[in-house]
Amino acid sequence: MNWLVIYPEIWLLAAACVITVADLFVSDPLRGPTFWLTQIAVGVFSLMHLWYFNAGFTVYGMHGTVVTDPMGHLLAFFAGVAVLVTLAYARPTLGGREMLKGEFYVLTLFVLLGVSVMTSANNFLVIYLGLELMSLSLYALTALRREHSVAIEAAMKYFVLGALASGFLLYGLSMMYGATGSLEIPKVFEQIANNPNINKEVLTFGVVFVVAGLGFKLGAVPFHMWVPDVYEGAPTAVTLLIGSAPEFAAFAIVIRLLVEGMLGLALDWQPMLIVLAVGSLIIGNVVAIAQTNLKRMLAYSMISHMGYVLLGLSAGFISGNTLSAGNAYSSAMFYIVAYVMATLGTFGLIMFLSRQGFESEQIDDLAGLARRSPWVAGAMAAFMFSLAGIPPLVGFYAKLAILQALVSTNIAGYIALAVFAVVMSLIGAFYYLRVVKVMYFDEPVQTAAIERGRGVSALLALNGLAVLLFGVLPGGLMAMCRDAIIKALTS
Amino acid sequence: MGLLSLSIWLPIAFGVVLLALSNERHAATVRRIALVGSLLSFLVTIPLITGFDSGTAALQFQENLPWIERFNVHYHLGVDGLSVWFVLLTAFITVIVVISAWQVITDRVGAYMGAFLILSGLMVGVFAAADGMLFYVFFEATLIPMYIIIGVWGGPRRVYAAFKFFLYTLLGSLLMLVALVYLYYKSGGSFEIAAWHALPLPMSAQALLFFAFFAAFSVKVPMWPVHTWLPDAHVEAPTGGSVVLAAIMLKLGAYGFLRFSLPIAPDASHRYAGLMIALSLIAVIYVALVALVQRDMKKLVAYSSIVHMGFVTLGFFIFNALGISGAIVQMISHGFVSGAMFLCIGVLYDRLHTREISAYGGVINRMPKFAAFAVFFAMANAGLPGTAGFVGEWMVILGSVKFNFWIALLAATSLITAAAYTLWMIRRVYYGEVANEHVQKMTDINPREFLMLALLALSVLWMGLYPKPFTRVMEVSVQHLLEHVAVSKIK
Numbered sequence: 018m019n020w021l022v023i024y025p026e027i028w029l030l031a032a033a034c035v036i037t038v039a040d041l042f043v044s045d046p047l048r049g050p051t052f053w054l055t056q057i058a059v060g061v062f063s064l065m066h067l068w069y070f071n072a073g074f075t076v077y078g079m080h081g082t083v084v085t086d087p088m089g090h091l092l093a094f095f096a097g098v099a100v101l102v103t104l105a106y107a108r109p110t111l112g113g114r115e116m117l118k119g120e121f122y123v124l125t126l127f128v129l130l131g132v133s134v135m136t137s138a139n140n141f142l143v144i145y146l147g148l149e150l151m152s153l154s155l156y157a158l159t160a161l162r163r164e165h166s167v168a169i170e171a172a173m174k175y176f177v178l179g180a181l182a183s184g185f186l187l188y189g190l191s192m193m194y195g196a197t198g199s200l201e202i203p204k205v206f207e208q209i210a211n212n213p214n215i216n217k218e219v220l221t222f223g224v225v226f227v228v229a230g231l232g233f234k235l236g237a238v239p240f241h242m243w244v245p246d247v248y249e250g251a252p253t254a255v256t257l258l259i260g261s262a263p264e265f266a267a268f269a270i271v272i273r274l275l276v277e278g279m280l281g282l283a284l285d286w287q288p289m290l291i292v293l294a295v296g297s298l299i300i301g302n303v304v305a306i307a308q309t310n311l312k313r314m315l316a317y318s319m320i321s322h323m324g325y326v327l328l329g330l331s332a333g334f335i336s337g338n339t340l341s342a343g344n345a346y347s348s349a350m351f352y353i354v355a356y357v358m359a360t361l362g363t364f365g366l367i368m369f370l371s372r373q374g375f376e377s378e379q380i381d382d383l384a385g386l387a388r389r390s391p392w393v394a395g396a397m398a399a400f401m402f403s404l405a406g407i408p409p410l411v412g413f414y415a416k417l418a419i420l421q422a423l424v425s426t427n428i429a430g431y432i433a434l435a436v437f438a439v440v441m442s443l444i445g446a447f448y449y450l451r452v453v454k455v456m457y458f459d460e461p462v463q464t465a466a467i468e469r470g471r472g473v474s475a476l477l478a479l480n481g482l483a484v485l486l487f488g489v490l491p492g493g494l495m496a497m498c499r500d501a502i503i504k505a506l507t508s
Numbered sequence: 509m510g511l512l513s514l515s516i517w518l519p520i521a522f523g524v525v526l527l528a529l530s531n532e533r534h535a536a537t538v539r540r541i542a543l544v545g546s547l548l549s550f551l552v553t554i555p556l557i558t559g560f561d562s563g564t565a566a567l568q569f570q571e572n573l574p575w576i577e578r579f580n581v582h583y584h585l586g587v588d589g590l591s592v593w594f595v596l597l598t599a600f601i602t603v604i605v606v607i608s609a610w611q612v613i614t615d616r617v618g619a620y621m622g623a624f625l626i627l628s629g630l631m632v633g634v635f636a637a638a639d640g641m642l643f644y645v646f647f648e649a650t651l652i653p654m655y656i657i658i659g660v661w662g663g664p665r666r667v668y669a670a671f672k673f674f675l676y677t678l679l680g681s682l683l684m685l686v687a688l689v690y691l692y693y694k695s696g697g698s699f700e701i702a703a704w705h706a707l708p709l710p711m712s713a714q715a716l717l718f719f720a721f722f723a724a725f726s727v728k729v730p731m732w733p734v735h736t737w738l739p740d741a742h743v744e745a746p747t748g749g750s751v752v753l754a755a756i757m758l759k760l761g762a763y764g765f766l767r768f769s770l771p772i773a774p775d776a777s778h779r780y781a782g783l784m785i786a787l788s789l790i791a792v793i794y795v796a797l798v799a800l801v802q803r804d805m806k807k808l809v810a811y812s813s814i815v816h817m818g819f820v821t822l823g824f825f826i827f828n829a830l831g832i833s834g835a836i837v838q839m840i841s842h843g844f845v846s847g848a849m850f851l852c853i854g855v856l857y858d859r860l861h862t863r864e865i866s867a868y869g870g871v872i873n874r875m876p877k878f879a880a881f882a883v884f885f886a887m888a889n890a891g892l893p894g895t896a897g898f899v900g901e902w903m904v905i906l907g908s909v910k911f912n913f914w915i916a917l918l919a920a921t922s923l924i925t926a927a928a929y930t931l932w933m934i935r936r937v938y939y940g941e942v943a944n945e946h947v948q949k950m951t952d953i954n955p956r957e958f959l960m961l962a963l964l965a966l967s968v969l970w971m972g973l974y975p976k977p978f979t980r981v982m983e984v985s986v987q988h989l990l991e992h993v994a995v996s997k998i999k
Contacts, residue, residue: 387660391619395527402652407678408645414576417641417689421579424689432690439682446678450655450671458659458667495578 022078022085025065025093026133032058033126040119048117052108055122056101059129063097066090066133070497075504077139081201084139088505091497092136092269092350096262099357100129103261105476106365107254121161125258127154132262136269141190141200144270148186148234151266152179155259159251171250178233178243186230192223193279202278209281224282227274228289234267237327238296241320248316249378253371256312257364260319261357268353271330272346272505283334290331291434297324298441305448311380314448315363318404321445322356325349328438329419335426339506344425347502348418351495355415358487359400362480366397369473380452385461393474394456396481403484405449406442410488416442418495510571511555512585512636515595519549519602520629526622535617539610542621546606549628550599560592562981565988567638567702568592575642579692581699584639589985590766590836593978594635594759597843600967601755602628605748607960608851612747612858613661620661624748627653634760640688640699643767647724647760648681654749654757661746669737669744676727676737684724684768687717691772705771705992708999711779718776721769728761729817732791742810743863747854750806754813755847759839762820766832766989770824774993777825784825789918791818796925800932805856805863808933809849812889815922816842816901822919823904826911827993832986833979834903840978841888841896841971848885848964852878855957856937859950865936869943875952879938881961888968890930891923896971 020027036058040051070090077084104125111117131151138144156179160172194200196219197208208215232240248256275286301321308314329349333342370377370386377383387394403412416438423435487494509517522545529538561568567586575583587595605624613620630653633646651674659670691704694713698704709717727734738758742750770777777784791814799811816838823835855878856871857863872879888895891902901922908916942948953961971978 391527398652407652408648413645413648417579417685420686420689421692424686425693427693432686435686435689436683439686440679443675443679443682447671447675450674453655454659454667454670457656458670490575492576492578495576499578 019076019078022076022083022137025062025069026130026137028065029058029062029126029130029133032062033123033130036126037119037123040123043119046117047112048119048122051119051122052104055126056104058126059097059101059104062129062133063094063101066094066097070094070501073504081203082140082143083137085137086505088272088350088501089136089269091501092265093133095354095357096129096132096136096265099261099265099361100125100258102361102365102476102480103254103257106257106361106368106473109473110254110368110371118161121158121254124154124158124161127151128158128258129262132266135266135273138270138273139202141194141202141205141274144273145183145187145190147266148270149183151263152183155255155263158255158258159247161255162252165252167250168252171247174243174250175247182230182233182240185226185233189223189226189228189230192219192226196220196223202273205278206280209279220282221285224279224285225289227279228286228293231267231271231274232293234263235271235323235327236320237293237323238300238320240293241297241300244320245313245316248319249310249312253312253364253368253378257361257368260315260360260364264353264357268326268350272502275330276333276342276346277505280334280339287331287334290327294324294327294331295434295437297321297327298438302441302444302448306444308448309380310378311367311383311452312378314380315360318445318448319356319360321441322352322404324441325416325419325438326352326356328434329422332422332426332431335428341422341426342506343499343503345422346506347495347499348415348422350498350502351418352415354494354498355403355411355487358411358480358484359403362396362400362477362484363404365473365477365480366393366400369393369477380455381462383452383455384459386456388461390474392478396477397456398453399481399484401449401452403488405446407446408488409485411484411491411494413488414491414495510569510585511552512569512587512595512632513571514552515549515556515599516585516629516633516636518552518629519545519599519625519632522546522549523622523625523629526618526625529618535614538618538621539606542606542625543603545625546599546603546628549625550596550603553596553599553632556587556592557596557981560981562589562984565589565985570638575639579641579699580697581641582639583642584700585636585642586638587636589982590989591635591763592981593836593840594756594763595632597759597840598628598631598635598756601752601843601847604847604851604960604963605751607956608751608854609748610956612854616660620657620746620748623653623657624752627657627752631756631760635763638701640691640701640704642699643701644681644685644688647764648678650757650760651677654753657749658741658745661749662744664744665740666744669740672737673741676734680724680727680734683720687720690717701767707772708997709773711775711998714773714776714997715779718769718773718780721764721773725761725764725769726787728764729758729821730761730814731787731818731821732795732814735791735795735814738814739807739810742813742850743804743806747850747857750850750854751847754809754850755843758813758817759843762817762824762835762839765821765824766836770993771989773997775996775998777993778827781825781827784821785915788818788822788825789915791815792822792919792922793925796922796929799929800925802929803865805853805865805933805937806850808865808929809846809853809889812849812926812929813842813846815926816846819901819904819919819922822915823900823907826908826915827990828907828910829983829986829990830903830910831907832989833982834900834907836900836982836986837903837971837975837978838900841900841968844964844967844971845885845888845895845897848881848961848968849889851960851964852882852885855953860946865933867943868937868947870938870940870947871950872938873942874947874950877958878953878961881953881965882938883934884965885968886930886934888972890927894969894972896968896975898972899975
């Protein structure tokens with residue numbers, strides 16, 4: 018037993034329990050104390066992870082079921098910050114939607130706990146445990162507005178398809194277990210690498226199911242059907258929760274399962290990821306053009322961005338060696354960070370604009386925003402240009418990193434993929450530009466003042482500045498991702 | 509902070525301040541700040557030319573700091589004889605644009621002025637960048653302010669024009685991005701443009717690189733047949749936007765040929781020179797005929813811009829000193845002349861709110877001072893000896909006589925067609941009887957308009973009568989470039 022390894026998880030669990038009870042005694046109709054307690058819990062949790070990341074050690078604990086390494090902690094830290102920001106954006110909008118309950122905060126804490134468990138898992142079952150903890154909490158959060166039929170429908174879809182995906186994943190993992198005789202990731206890795214008598218058919222079969230399960234969770238084509246409906250149907254606060262912190266967890270389990278566990282099968286799963294990536298880039302970008310609902314558009318945009326991440330993940334094992342692995346996986350990780358940074362802001366803006374009984378989900382609802390609130394519109398423009406990958410915003414460097422990972426394989430096929438990816442990002446630019454167009458070029462339809470307080474608009478401006486600042490000086494963040502990945506690969 | 513950094517960041521800093529002040533009440537203050545900012549930005553570029561050592565082809569005023577260490581990207585600035593004049597031209601034109609917008613722009617003045625100042629800094633950055641990635645970041649970032657300028661302050665079809673402008677240029681530059689990343693990989697991890705110049709490359713790689721750069725720069729120049737965005741963008745953009753577009757943005761593309769295509773892929777440049785010359789000649793002959801049938805003044809000048817840029821690309825690909833220096837002189841003179849032409853159209857448009865040639869007639873009777881300027885600039889546009897327009901074209905034609913007599917002959921037809929479309933427009937708009945009561949009510953230019961036109965007229969005369977300061981600065985750099993391009997890079 019090595020308790021040190023799971024202190025952040027213990028802290029979060031304890032905090033969640035305390036907040037559940039404490040909320041019973043909160044009489045404030047705005048749930049102020051619950052909100053602040055949650056933020057403190059998440060803040061401390063993030064700082065703990067940051068401290069672990071800076072300490073830089075790799076320790077296995079709890080009989081080898083969990084691992085504390087810089088990659089896991091960095092991802093959990095990012096997830097913590099994402100939740101922190103999500104809650105800050107969400108708070109003012111919850112009240113009008115029958116969601117201002119203690120449960121919202123507690124379930125969010127459990128989502129984060131699941132994420133944290135996944136990022137530090139070293140065992141198939143622990144990964145599954147974390148995944149279910151996160152997913153079940155998210156299903157419940159989606160259905161939190163129980164009188165709202167669209168939300169219930171979205172929750173149903175999310176639950177059914179999510180359960181199916183979990184089933185896929187579990188089925189694949191059980192096959193891996195059957196072939197290798199172990200649930201522990203390092204042992205699976207060793208078995209695949211060193212055991213000549215291993216049953217290749219079962220392994221390959223297992224990988225197919227694992228990749229399918231991960232594809233579901235990432236929202237990659239052809240496993241993407243749940244994404245638009247859930248994004249649209251869920252309350253925006255929950256959509257943001259689905260679209261931010263879990264991305265880090267999904268990335269973590271892809272690295273843990275496919276790279277740390279099954280790198281020996283890279284020749285099997287890399288082509289699968291490429292197929293998923295190409296499909297996601299095409300479907301995500303092309304279908305996004307046709308959307309008039311902002312949340313649906315962002316859902317398809319998320320699918321296309323997962324395509325880039327998958328491209329980065331598929332370029333690690335080249336010509337029989339892993340020399341480019343650090344480069345490729347860290348570019349994918351940086352991509353997710355850049356993506357979430359902009360996503361937080363865009364959904365934050367949707368919540369900022371929504372009012373009592375009015376959801377502000379259509380792209381046209383943004384018309385003339387530049388006149389109504391120049392700072393907020395400027396921040397939104399920064400998010401859109403960042404997602405489109407225009408310098409000097411952080412999204413550009415994410416694309417650059419992916420392209421660089423693809424080109425430096427020096428294989429014609431991968432270079433062709435790079436060209437394909439940039440052509441797709443041109444299509445992507447169109448629908449992001451359309452949002453900027455609506456905000457800046459169109460006349461405002463409604464001139465009603467925006468009600469939200471200064472706090473949220475300041476946070477939005479700050480978020481926009483972060484997208485710009487990490488675009489002008491992306492070096493530090495890139496180096497962090499690279500360090501984390503290299504340490505995870507060498508340990 | 510070095511002079512080049514100052515030339516880049518001073519206008520950007522002023523631009524950001526102006527964006528923050530985009531409150532309608534401060535319009536008068538905003539205009540003054542913009543004027544001071546653009547003047548200061550121009551003043552700091554003057555030491556670049558007075559302190560320039562024309563005896564060397566090396567980069568001068570260099571600044572080199574590590575920027576993104578993960579990719580070995582440097583904040584490396586420097587100018588040589590090819591680029592130094594463009595830094596001054598950019599800052600100078602920005603001053604003119606600020607003056608031209610003084611009373612004309614009343615809607616969101618701060619944002620308008622801010623966008624132009626930021627754009628000015630970014631464009632100086634393109635000319636001053638000695639690092640490929642830095643170049644790309646500036647090159648792409650210019651799209652954002654221009655997109656906003658066209659879309660917000662443009663004419664009736666502004667949205668279409670803004671999208672077309674953005675997406676056309678983005679497609680080209682994304683392909684260039686892949687080329688840059690490929691060069692980064694091939695050069696063993698360097699984004700230094702000078703290192704790429706020295707990099708030996710096989711013909712196949714050179715050909716692909718050449719066409720990737722061609723995609724980026726030919727759209728920007730623009731060369732036939734990817735020129736169709738330009739007439740739309742020019743017609744819809746506000747006057748200032750047209751001026752900057754014609755005077756400087758087109759030069760970014762031509763400059764890219766000089767800095768990237770020719771020295772990095774010299775063998776491919778020689779091999780495909782025939783194609784480039786053919787496209788340039790089509791621009792010179794065919795597009796000139798298209799210009800002849802235009803009824804909209806801005807469209808006419810836009811097509812004539814394409815003709816003049818055809819001379820520039822022709823000059824590059826005949827590979828002699830006269831051709832290349834002539835092309836660069838043509839780029840600078842076109843900056844003055846086309847800028848002035850669009851300003852003249854702006855002056856007319858401000859009074860009558862139409863750009864149709866047929867709506868005018870006999871303007872000289874009502875606006876004698878203005879007509880004098882307009883006729884002068886039109887003559888420069890047609891290439892009258894003694895004006896700036898003559899020097900560059902004459903040098904390029906002389907250079908192409910050395911290369912091939914028939915090419916020179918075909919290029920020289922432009923002297924006839926240019927005179928035809930320009931004089932035709934001049935006759936219809938300015939001479940003859942006063943056409944209608946609207947023209948009857950027109951008032952002559954005020955001191956502000958007189959000032960901006962006089963400044964440009966002086967520049968045009970100076971360059972036409974005494975072009976030596978311009979050619980002297982670039983001589984050594986052009987010679988160096990030619991020597992470099994003459995040596996094969998195939999090992």
